[in-house]
Amino acid sequence: MKALFYLAKRSFVNHIKMALKKPLTLIIFVFGVAYAIFIIMALASFASMIRLDSVQGLVIIMTVWSIYITLADFMTYSGRKGILFRPAHTHFVFTAPISPKLVLINSAWMNYIFAFGMWLLMAIAAATIFQAALWQAVLFFLAACILSLGFEIAVMVLLYANDSIPEKVLRGICWGIRVFLVALTLVIILYFRQNGLTIESAISFVDWPVLQMLPVVGWQVALYRLILLGPTVLNVVCSLLYLATVAAAAAGAVCMRCDGGYYEEAAKFADDYAELRKRQKSGELVSGIGRKKKTFRKIRERIGGKGAKAVFYRQLLEYKKEKYFIFSKTTLIAVFVALVVSFPMRDEVEAGYSRFFLLGIVAYVSLIMSGYTGKWENELKTPYLFLIPDTAFRKLWYSTLMEHIKALADGTIICVASGIFWRVQPLYIVLCILIYTVLQANKLYARVLAQCLVGDVFGAKGQDIIRAVIQMAILGMGIGAAVIVGVFVNVDLIFPILLIYSIIVTGAMCLLASLRFDTMEQLV
Amino acid sequence: MLEVQNLRKSYGHNVAVDGVNFLVPDGQIGVLLGPNGAGKSTIIKSIAGLLRYQGIIRIQGIPARRVEAKKLFGYVPEIPAMFEALTVREHIEYIRRAYGSDITDEEVEEMLTAFEMDDKQDKLGNELSKGMMQKVSICCALAVKPKVILLDEPMVGLDPAAIRKLKEVVLRLRDQGVTVLISTHMLEMVEELWDIMFVMKKGNIIGSYTRKDAQGKDLDELFFEMTGGED
Numbered sequence: 001m002k003a004l005f006y007l008a009k010r011s012f013v014n015h016i017k018m019a020l021k022k023p024l025t026l027i028i029f030v031f032g033v034a035y036a037i038f039i040i041m042a043l044a045s046f047a048s049m050i051r052l053d054s055v056q057g058l059v060i061i062m063t064v065w066s067i068y069i070t071l072a073d074f075m076t077y078s079g080r081k082g083i084l085f086r087p088a089h090t091h092f093v094f095t096a097p098i099s100p101k102l103v104l105i106n107s108a109w110m111n112y113i114f115a116f117g118m119w120l121l122m123a124i125a126a127a128t129i130f131q132a133a134l135w136q137a138v139l140f141f142l143a144a145c146i147l148s149l150g151f152e153i154a155v156m157v158l159l160y161a162n163d164s165i166p167e168k169v170l171r172g173i174c175w176g177i178r179v180f181l182v183a184l185t186l187v188i189i190l191y192f193r194q195n196g197l198t199i200e201s202a203i204s205f206v207d208w209p210v211l212q213m214l215p216v217v218g219w220q221v222a223l224y225r226l227i228l229l230g231p232t233v234l235n236v237v238c239s240l241l242y243l244a245t246v247a248a249a250a251a252g253a254v255c256m257r258c259d260g261g262y263y264e265e266a267a268k269f270a271d272d273y274a275e276l277r278k279r280q281k282s283g284e285l286v287s288g289i290g291r292k293k294k295t296f297r298k299i300r301e302r303i304g305g306k307g308a309k310a311v312f313y314r315q316l317l318e319y320k321k322e323k324y325f326i327f328s329k330t331t332l333i334a335v336f337v338a339l340v341v342s343f344p345m346r347d348e349v350e351a352g353y354s355r356f357f358l359l360g361i362v363a364y365v366s367l368i369m370s371g372y373t374g375k376w377e378n379e380l381k382t383p384y385l386f387l388i389p390d391t392a393f394r395k396l397w398y399s400t401l402m403e404h405i406k407a408l409a410d411g412t413i414i415c416v417a418s419g420i421f422w423r424v425q426p427l428y429i430v431l432c433i434l435i436y437t438v439l440q441a442n443k444l445y446a447r448v449l450a451q452c453l454v455g456d457v458f459g460a461k462g463q464d465i466i467r468a469v470i471q472m473a474i475l476g477m478g479i480g481a482a483v484i485v486g487v488f489v490n491v492d493l494i495f496p497i498l499l500i501y502s503i504i505v506t507g508a509m510c511l512l513a514s515l516r517f518d519t520m521e522q523l524v
Numbered sequence: 525m526l527e528v529q530n531l532r533k534s535y536g537h538n539v540a541v542d543g544v545n546f547l548v549p550d551g552q553i554g555v556l557l558g559p560n561g562a563g564k565s566t567i568i569k570s571i572a573g574l575l576r577y578q579g580i581i582r583i584q585g586i587p588a589r590r591v592e593a594k595k596l597f598g599y600v601p602e603i604p605a606m607f608e609a610l611t612v613r614e615h616i617e618y619i620r621r622a623y624g625s626d627i628t629d630e631e632v633e634e635m636l637t638a639f640e641m642d643d644k645q646d647k648l649g650n651e652l653s654k655g656m657m658q659k660v661s662i663c664c665a666l667a668v669k670p671k672v673i674l675l676d677e678p679m680v681g682l683d684p685a686a687i688r689k690l691k692e693v694v695l696r697l698r699d700q701g702v703t704v705l706i707s708t709h710m711l712e713m714v715e716e717l718w719d720i721m722f723v724m725k726k727g728n729i730i731g732s733y734t735r736k737d738a739q740g741k742d743l744d745e746l747f748f749e750m751t752g753g754e755d
Contacts, residue, residue: 003622007607010618014609014648087605088649092615092664095572096622097594163576259589261576274605 004098004106024462040121044129051199055228058130062224063206066217067184071177073152077159078173080262083108085270094267100260101253104161105153112149119144132228139227147246148220154249163261212238216245296321305398307390311379312398319402326406334410337365338417346421354422355432358415359495362432363479365414366439367471376400376444385517392518396448396510399517404441411436431495438502439475445506446471448513474505525550526571526672526703531579533566540566542727543579548703548720550671553694555714556707557747558724564707565602567724568676571705572599583672595623598670602677602707604661606649612636612660613645619667627667635663638689655681662690672703679713691717711744718743723750 019025047053052060076082085107093103123141126132132140159170188205195201205211212222212234222238229235299320305313319326341361349357379385379399388395411433419429450466478501486494531544541563548554558564570577573589586593606615616632619625636642639659644652652660658681665673675694679687694704694717706714721743722732731750738746 003618006621007610007618010614011607011609014611014614018609018648086607087603088607090574091599091601091605091661092607092618092622094574095594095597095599096619097591097624098622099591260573263573264575267574 001098001102001106003096004093004102007093008106008109044125047129053129053131055126055130055132055136056203057199058126058132059221059225059228060202060206062228063211063221066220066224067211067214068181070148070152070217070220071181074155074159075174075177077156078170078177080160080170080265081269082111083156083160083266084110084273085266087270087274090263090267090270094260094263100258100263101157101161101256103260104157104262108153108156111152115149115152116145119149126228136227140224143223143227147223147243151220151246151249154246154253157253157258158249158256161258161260161262162256163259164257209234216242219245295323297323308388308394308398310398311385311388311395312401315376315399315402326402326409328406330406331410331413334365334413337361338414341414342417342421345418349422351423355424355428355495358418358422358424358428358432359435359498361418362411362415362436363439366436366443367468376403380516386519391514392516393511393514395517396514400441400444403444404437407437407440408433411440428495431499435495435499435502438499438506442475442502442506442509443467443471445509445513446474448516449509452513452516474509475502478502478505525582525584526554526674526705527580527582527585528567528571529580529582531567531570531577531581533563533570533575533577539727541570541577544724544727544729546722546729546732548705550703551698551701552719553698553704553706553714553717554720554722555718555743556705556722556724557709557711557743559751561726562724563727564724565676566727568602568674568705568707571674572597572601595668596671598665598668598673600658600661600665600673600675600678602680604654604657606652606657606660608648608650610649611646612641612649612652612663615649615660615664616667619664623668625667625669627669632663632667635666638693639663639686655683655686658682659686662693666693670702673697673705675704675706677708677710678706679708679710687713711747715743721746723747725751 019029047057051057073082083104089103089107093107094100119141122144123137126140127134127137159165159173162170191205192201195204206221210218212218212225214221219238219242222235223242225232226235226239297320299317301317301320303310303313303317324331345357376399385395385399415429415432415436418424419426419432424432446467447463449470450463454462454466478498481501482494482497485497486492526548528544528546531541532539533541544563544567546554556564556567566575569575571581571583571588573594581588583593583597586596588594588597607618610618613632616636620627620632633642636645639662641656641659641663644656647656649657649660658678662675662678665675678690682690691713694706697704698719706717708714718735720732720734721738722729723746724730733746
């Protein structure tokens with residue numbers, strides 16, 4: 001255990017030292033803290049606004065928390081997930097003469113810090129927002145921090161590190177919890193449909209005695225009720241049952257035999273997580289950990305084109321082999337946007353201005369989405385592209401051409417669906433599709449320029465900030481000019497001006513960005 | 525001594541290792557050879573305690589999963605993975621504490637110098653090249669002062685000087701009575717090291733030779749005789 005403490009201590013100290021060397025990390029940290037404070041204040045005023053600022057309100061929150069979060073934790077641990085392992089753990093920790101249970105408990109330190117911080121905030125909120133007495137807030141903190149955290153650790157050891165529970169049983173537990181949570185959610189929805197969504201109906205729902213009788217999670221709720229609302233026969237009995245459960249779980253975890261069988265899943269998780277981090281760092285949109293091995297369609301086709309053009313045809317062949325061709329997560333986002341804004345907003349969009357609403361949606365989606373990180377970025381990571389005997393501009397164009405086609409497809413999904421429901425003239429729908437495609441191309445080239453300008457000095461986040469600054473500054477001028485012409489000359493000129501201006505600046509940026517395709521070495 | 529008895533490991537319906545038995549006695553160097561997909565890595569990971577398996581693995585007579593066995597066991601994986609926020613020296617310090625090793629500061633210094641890492645002691649894990657990581661990984665395994673050491677493709681990524689040094693270290697460990705098991709594809713690298721060799725194919729050990737039984741034959745000659753020309 002001393003070795004694990006040493007590992008945690010030195011890693012923490014060195015991380016702080018590294019952070020101090022990188023001003024950007026500190027800036028992000030300060031902004032993160034400020035944002036967290038803002039969210040907390042907003043939640044506090046929201047709680048007052050919906051009349052949740054009483055101990056009854058806290059009981060409602062804790063009831064929902066206990067049922068959903070506690071059970072979700074159980075589900076995570078029974079699926080042998082929820083704890084971050086790194087490949088270095090596989091190399092240096094799993095093979096070391098340290099009890100596998102201690103390794104597991106130690107590895108979940110981030111969960112403890114998060115839980116401690118959260119319960120501390122909740123206790124402060126109990127005393128300040130939810131009008132609990134100081135002793136109640138202190139007791140609430142102790143119950144949550146010591147008992148519920150202790151119970152969570154015990155459950156983690158019992159489920160995650162248990163070599164004697166067969167895999168099928170663990171999966172069964174996972175499914176059982178899932179079914180229970182879905183059933184409970186349905187009950188809650190039906191209840192509020194019948195009784196209306198008011199604070200009074202919520203209080204009478206959480207006062208339902210059956211909730212406190214639910215094994216473990218209900219008993220946990222009973223303990224919070226005992227502390228915050230005072231004793232009743234039911235909450236005293238259920239609290240005692242909870243204490244007994246925590247003690248039994250802790251004893252079970254201590255006595256349980258563990259040979260480290262879970263290292264197999266933990267090592268796989270560590271590799272998957274390292275892969276996920278790598279992909280996130282390269283700016284990819286990653287939604288899940290541990291992807292299944294990709295399967296490809298069999299395509300028999302020759303790669304056409306010569307010089308840099310061969311890059312495009314190679315990418316085309318690769319996409320043909322993919323299950324969904326060029327359609328990806330960004331296509332799903334486009335479909336989602338189309339579904340959310342087209343039909344549902346048809347009455348809100350004013351008839352005469354529908355084309356401007358569409359333009360607004362197109363601009364918003366282009367600016368908020370992280371951009372297309374398809375195969376073009378991978379081209380830059382290998383030396384093969386730079387060895388092709390062709391000009392840098394043609395290399396850039398043919399490496400990114402497929403991304404423009406993808407953007408055109410996504411833009412079509414958003415604009416056609418919205419345009420039809422909002423009755424936008426076909427000409428403006430086409431212009432919006434083109435503007436979307438050019439804006440995405442602009443974002444792509446701005447990204448390459450940002451890479452050229454800052455290299456790895458500020459990391460992927462820094463590059464993204466620089467990219468956003470470049471793009472907003474350049475496009476902002478065009479938007480400003482288009483609006484002025486639209487207001488003072490003719491409102492219909494906004495679309496062609498915006499399109500032509502975007503094409504010109506994007507073309508210029510494309511020329512500049514082609515420098516990145518000249519040599520593998522970056523400018524910075 | 526390293527004993528593997530009736531080791532069996534499957535991934536779903538795919539049997540990776542099918543009832544493998546072998547033994548490397550004290551003070552001997554065993555080499556585990558075989559084509560890609562033969563099951564070498566599965567055996568190595570099972571011995572290192574990173575996989576669930578059926579069968580028995582013993583280190584100095586103690587079941588390999590026991591903490592007492594792990595104290596005697598050093599491991600150099602094929603792909604080293606460092607803690608990115610730990611320096612080279614801190615990695616070794618961690619090992620010293622985790623294993624309760626009695627290695628002295630002078631010995632650590634000597635070991636780092638031998639692998640030309642003495643001037644990189646304060647470098648963080650994320651600042652090291654692949655070759656340097658491999659050297660740190662070897663130094664960490666040696667810092668355990670093991671009775672049994674397992675080296676999985678240890679020469680990959682090392683420069684010629686480090687390969688020569690590693691060979692010297694392996695021979696010295698053997699002279700000190702340490703059991704060494706090396707898994708590798710690079711037959712010529714272990715030619716002058718091995719005492720006992722095991723050749724794997726499709727999850728089974730298809731043959732083994734001691735150096736005495738080999739009657740002066742080269743390792744690759746023996747290997748290709750057994751595998752029928754597969755590399």
